[in-house]
Amino acid sequence: MRARSLRLIVSAALMLPVCAALSAGALAQAPAPAANPQLAAAQAGFESLPEPDRRAIQADLIWSGHFNGAVSGSYGPLTFRAINAFKAGKGAADGLLTPAERRSLAQAAQAAREAAGFRVVADERTGLRIGIPMAVLPKRDVSPSGSRWQSADGKITLDTSATPPGETLEAIYEKATAPTPNNPGRKITYKLLRPDFFVVTGETPTGKFYRRLAAGPTGLRGFSIGYDKALSATVDKLVIAIASSFEPFPSGPLPGASAVASVPAAPVAATAAAVLQLRPTQRHGVAVALADRVVATAAAAIEGCRALQVAGRPAQLRGTVQGGLVLLEVQGGAALSVPPLRREALTEGEPLLLLAFGDEGGRRVSLALPGQSLTIGSGSVVSAPLQPGQAGSPVFDRQGRLAGVVTGNPSDKVLVAGVAPQRSYAVADGSALQDHAARNGLTPRAAVAPGRDLSTGAIVETVAASVLPIVCAL
Numbered sequence: 001m002r003a004r005s006l007r008l009i010v011s012a013a014l015m016l017p018v019c020a021a022l023s024a025g026a027l028a029q030a031p032a033p034a035a036n037p038q039l040a041a042a043q044a045g046f047e048s049l050p051e052p053d054r055r056a057i058q059a060d061l062i063w064s065g066h067f068n069g070a071v072s073g074s075y076g077p078l079t080f081r082a083i084n085a086f087k088a089g090k091g092a093a094d095g096l097l098t099p100a101e102r103r104s105l106a107q108a109a110q111a112a113r114e115a116a117g118f119r120v121v122a123d124e125r126t127g128l129r130i131g132i133p134m135a136v137l138p139k140r141d142v143s144p145s146g147s148r149w150q151s152a153d154g155k156i157t158l159d160t161s162a163t164p165p166g167e168t169l170e171a172i173y174e175k176a177t178a179p180t181p182n183n184p185g186r187k188i189t190y191k192l193l194r195p196d197f198f199v200v201t202g203e204t205p206t207g208k209f210y211r212r213l214a215a216g217p218t219g220l221r222g223f224s225i226g227y228d229k230a231l232s233a234t235v236d237k238l239v240i241a242i243a244s245s246f247e248p249f250p251s252g253p254l255p256g257a258s259a260v261a262s263v264p265a266a267p268v269a270a271t272a273a274a275v276l277q278l279r280p281t282q283r284h285g286v287a288v289a290l291a292d293r294v295v296a297t298a299a300a301a302i303e304g305c306r307a308l309q310v311a312g313r314p315a316q317l318r319g320t321v322q323g324g325l326v327l328l329e330v331q332g333g334a335a336l337s338v339p340p341l342r343r344e345a346l347t348e349g350e351p352l353l354l355l356a357f358g359d360e361g362g363r364r365v366s367l368a369l370p371g372q373s374l375t376i377g378s379g380s381v382v383s384a385p386l387q388p389g390q391a392g393s394p395v396f397d398r399q400g401r402l403a404g405v406v407t408g409n410p411s412d413k414v415l416v417a418g419v420a421p422q423r424s425y426a427v428a429d430g431s432a433l434q435d436h437a438a439r440n441g442l443t444p445r446a447a448v449a450p451g452r453d454l455s456t457g458a459i460v461e462t463v464a465a466s467v468l469p470i471v472c473a474l
Helices: 037-047 051-064 077-087 099-116 169-177 229-245 430-439 456-466
Strands: 118-122 129-133 139-143 146-150 156-163 187-194 197-203 207-216 219-228 282-291 294-298 307-310 313-322 325-330 351-360 363-376 379-384 394-396 402-406 423-429 467-473
Touching: 037 051, 037 077, 051 077, 051 099, 051 229, 077 099, 099 118, 099 363, 099 456, 129 229, 139 156, 156 229, 169 187, 169 197, 169 207, 207 229, 219 229, 282 351, 282 430, 294 402, 294 430, 307 325, 313 430, 325 430, 351 379, 351 456, 351 467, 363 456, 379 402, 394 456, 402 430, 423 430, 456 467
Parallel strands: none
Antiparallel strands: 118 129, 139 146, 146 156, 156 219, 187 197, 197 207, 207 219, 282 294, 282 467, 294 325, 307 313, 307 467, 313 325, 351 363, 351 394, 363 379, 379 423, 394 402, 402 423
8 A cells, every 4th residue: 555545644743853752761750840830830730630630641642742741641741842832822821721622632633643543552472562653664574572563664673572580671672772894874873771771772874763762571572663763753742642642561450542531521623633433323433523513524424313413413305316416414522623625526537535434343443545536427436445324424625625525325235355346436526515505504614725745644743633534323
């Protein structure tokens, strides 16, 4: 699978440099100095929260792109600055989060995690647990001493490892930091040795690497990441998130892939990051926002439904079916994020991007799929690898403008090894969407003139929140 067809790429909010503070030891925050009354007050407020809440806030700040420290639950200047950076221009710089700000942070972090396809996995070959950005590292294999995940183009590799008792942490650390005559361009940029772990980071003329190894009663367990230096803007921040998730000798149940500890209960604006449990009495589809509380989808996605939910919120039909297209009124919660609508017709052979949801381990997770515009007769169609449950998937052009909605139904019976092959599906284009919206008293957000083509990641970052999962109760 080419890089363009990877699941949603990590958002630009994760693009900050990796610092020497990637290890738990180096990242430990000193207690807030009492000489700063504002910071001391913020520390007292933060530390009054339960520890799972404190750790969840720090983890979310990593994913929002504001924190590059350890998820420790302790409060110091790093957390103080990160919270204020997140609130910049939107609240008092007091180092604390109101319930509404906490929900907003949780939402932003969850969207970023799902954009990266980030999942904490139990590595059966080594016994450790670690977070893997599945959208960035879709290729799974074995390595000489553990497991391996790679990007589709092989430019990013994450290896896990396990070493039985015998070889010492210190000996491996010496090897990892020793000069390499066969690779004179390799240099160590940071190293830290503690009695129970070490961290080493470095560079080569074309790449960067990070290695962490921990000692325990059953031996040594660790992981390493190597990647092309040109990818630093994206991968550097991911390394912090991966390192924060690393458990060399885990105990207790595997944490939920998308859980956010103790987020105050209240409606949260829907995003494409929604993850929904599958049930045999449900059918699934995809919708895209056209107005604050109105979405468009394929009529095929809601046929025979006793009840509808859009991103977990009740929804009902608005208007009638037109050209295989329907509008749904979404009830409750915050206003939806509306993408710009393109009015121009699709051109033959135009490259497109479709956003949808797919089944992964009994869950619906967000996907980005490559497509291409075709013309059959007088209508527009899109060629794409859509799967059952993806009727209503929105189509975006390479400038990030909404160019149509798939009205064809991919839940057919012609599957190859359980997978629908790439084929052509009918599309209601931007003009049809505009007309249907106008008939129902809506004015979609107008797109600006075409600009430069955007990367898949940039498009996803811009429009993912407007793409919502549909659950149809049968």
